[in-house]
Amino acid sequence: MSKIAEEKVIKYLEENKLDGLFISNHTNVKYVSSYTGDDSFLFITKSNKYFITDPRYTEQVGYECPSYEIVEWRKDYGSVPAVVAGIAKKDDLKNIAFESEDLKTSDYFTLKEKSVGLELVPIAGVIEEFRSHKTEQEIEYLRASCDIASRCYEKIIKDIRVGVTEKELAANLSRYMVLEGSDSMPYGNILISGARTSLLHGIPSAKAVEYGDFVLMDYGCQFNGYMSDMTRTLVVGKASPKQKEVYEIEYKMNCDAENALKIGASSKDVFQASKKAVEGTEYEKYIYTGIGHGVGLFVHEIPFLGPTHEYIIHENTVMTVEPGIYIPKWGGVRIEDQLLVTSNGTENLTWATKELIEL
Known part of the structure; x- marks a missing residue:
């Protein structure tokens, strides 16, 4: 480079x-x-x-x-x-x-x-x-980093069960990252459960996973110095009606934002598109205004997605879309994808499923 x-x-x-x-x-x-x-x-x-x-x-x-x-x-x-x-x-x-x-x-x-x-x-x-203008080589490094992160998700969900602690799961996830090809753990992994999932940047604790818990994982890998950043949320056991409702709204927020992310759109446009799915619901007051950022050699780069950002999206930008709903003392849901902006729209580099998984 x-x-x-x-x-x-x-x-x-x-x-x-x-x-x-x-x-x-x-x-x-x-x-x-x-x-x-x-x-x-x-x-x-x-x-x-x-x-x-x-x-x-x-x-x-x-x-x-x-x-x-x-x-x-x-x-x-x-x-x-x-x-x-x-x-x-x-x-x-x-x-x-x-x-x-x-x-x-x-x-x-x-x-x-x-x-x-x-x-x-x-x-x-x-x-x-x-x-922010990624070259073809940089894009390939970022694609590889996201591929590692997605493979690690498929591995870590097999370890999630009632009784295992957040710290144990976080340690397993870090191990999988290295074994799958990550240069290192470029930043601290977020792996939290239950009511703690409303903490936007909560760190893994000694809390044991319980039946009915949300488990939220926000983590990333590194390939030749280039980062990935992905978040998935699942339920241990059968999801409650409220959990399903919140997840469905969050899922739509994520998809609507990704559909709005294209060449010529502004950061504010993407935020507004994401917000529509939650407007008028009881959960509108529980969203956060920062819903995405660029990714490259550093995990948080320009452009940033939010209501006050006027950045115009250009081709070969690589960035995340990560709206979330965070309800204090109940829990939260965040889905984060890392996307490449192309002349045809976007390519989702984090291919791991974001459908609601009930373990």
Whole structure:
């Protein structure tokens, strides 16, 4: 990915009359350079590419990013901002952009202090926008990651039974993820049951699964660095009439949102389409306004789906649709799919069934 991403950065510099860009967001560093380790910063100018790290990672950087000039900030300068200021002076740069939503305030003031006469230009969301336009290779990695997640769902439902704890199930799920090919567990799995399923981001507990419980699983895998994010909710035993009613409304919310997700639609359009199924019901007050997000090297990327977001959906966006109904002290239902936006609509990358399963 690095070649295409680097070309986008250089083009951005040229179009905006900037001499350089200091990249401090770790995911953006990974996107531009393909580096997989820690302690990483990039400083890209129109004619040079600098990789700023410390001696612990020099060998790895040299192996993974051979086209970059490596600068060891600890040994040569004492701080990362000092490196940027020193290079800017050496290369006679007049202005540089920095990631204003990521750079620490202390680092900004250090950079400003050490680069007198250098114009510092704050930018936000530029590389994140680049990342939202997925290449064919990225799409294949995301498809593989979602395939692993779907296979893991088929495995974990065989373990769910009365008496097993949420923590035990979460441990099994993590094991399946690795065995099925996930690079790692990229973030904490949500696996909760019973009334706890109304917790949007509840963590697995020692609670044992009981007959009649909802079990909600929100988890994702990673393939060559690219994430998947999927949620399924099922019932242990026979679903009650209320459980079926809530699930059916949630299912329609999910499907309506996915049908609205297409090239040219706005994030707000998708949210409004999802909301129609629950409007006028007693459950309308139990929905959450954030119903989806982009996915790539990071699990939560632009665009975000909600009533205040105006982002226009474009082709080759990969994102989730995850409306939910969360009733405190009773339980909740969320169905989350990861979709690729195509010229023909969408492709659901998370193929695991989302029909209500009664175990």
